Amino acid sequence: MRRIALAAVAASGLTVMLAGTALTDETNWGAYEVGDKRSGYTYAAAETRSIQDDDFENPAMLWVDTGQELWDTVEGEAGKACASCHDDAAVSMAEVGAIYPVYYEPRGKLINIEQRINLCRTENMKAKAWKWESRELLSMTAFVRNQARGRPVAVKIDGPAAPFYEKGKEFYYQRRGQLDMACKSCHEDNAGNMIRANLLSQGQSNGFPTYRLKWQKVGSLHRRFRGCNSQVRATPYKAGSDEYVNLELFLADRGRGLPVETPAVRN
Amino acid sequence: MNESKQYRDVSRRQALIVVGAGGLAAAGLTLLPQAASADAAAVDAAIKGLIGGKTPQAGRITLDLPQIAENGNTVPITVEVDSPMTEQDYCKAVHIFADKNPQPGVASINFTPACGKAKASTRMRLAKTQNVVAVAEMSDGSVYTAKAEVKVTIGGCGG
């Protein structure tokens, strides 16, 4: 199987190489490894891991700090701050980061954390929605999800969420783009292998929003999806699209049990 | 922890094989496009500009750098100079250079005896595989130097 997958990748014009030793890796990764699931942390270089390990070395904590400030800031016609209704985020937001996306009855579909935050802004605060990938939305998402740091990812995929989960799963296994590759081609068939100069991980979502050394800033999971779609020369979907939110639920379930790491640091 | 280090070293060495020379140039391009690089001579000139005609000696500096940087955008560096850091005898400054960056100067770090320890860490950009040079100026006028090579592979993909 592996050999076949590799041949397909090579044919699509990408260099993939087996790092055989990585596959027989016996390292104990502690909480970053649950069964055969491994966080992107376990594929990162030691230096990158050590930046994530210390909240005073992790530059993403600057975004979390900004989120904390925004949490207490009154905005909008209702004259409220997040804290007016939710008080202490450490208590009220303790779980959110581990259980989103969720099915949202009024819209008859899934919403993720970014969308939940913007719902509160438009409906409860009578304030403008924050733009996707804006400093504000990234900071608040990182802040909210950081409250659940260490909790195992535990999304709901049954009941009304089930059909959306199925759509996300379909998306994950569907080949696309000029290179005709699915998410699976890289993150399941080739996790632990090199692609160009990158060590492929399982493509887990537990650390988002993430500080990427490449971006030199914090970015959302949907930005990452867009990048992974573009790499196989497929047209990316819009950040916040139903397709990506469904995919987000599938990925969360795929990484079920891995701890929320937000804000992670990755290459 | 030891074990994990070993694991990384193996896979990163292989990364290098795949990247090869072309890949390294490409990494330089994405990071700092269209820029001419400095060279060892430019670094020497920059050092002369700072310390005059003195001849730097080897020793006393510990340079902590990754052998292979995962991403040239963010390469951690720690320098430590062996010095008692008293009013009579202390390390005044450490200058850091990268000989293949478009501009060789990275940072100048200025200590006082109130630091207690001549040790500091920061993160820097490296356009490609190159030598990182540290030059330490002591309060008695003596100058020390140390050098280490950092290999830089392509940073990231897509995104």
Next chain:
Amino acid sequence: MAKPKPRVKVPKTAAKGEVLEIKTLITHKMESGQRKDKKTGEKIPQKIINKFVCAFNGKEVFSADWHPAISANPFMSFYAVATESGTFEFTWTDDDGSVYSKTAQLTVE
């Protein structure tokens, strides 16, 4: 760009003579002057924080001159001896002349 946001780690209390580790971060693009605008092809002008200073009770303890090779959202850690109670002041100076600052109190027991 939003106003740069600093973050510093300094112990709140220390014994006299103790050597303290201080860690600092600040949001800043550290635009190197080497990048080109993808759309226009023009060079994006350099705009970095070029100076970082840490002073204690008004006296400089540590400083650094930064060049464009310092990474975005710059990190700097270093040491300081706890001599007396007082205030650390951290300042970052931008190419455009702006100064960003943050203070931290230290109690020496």
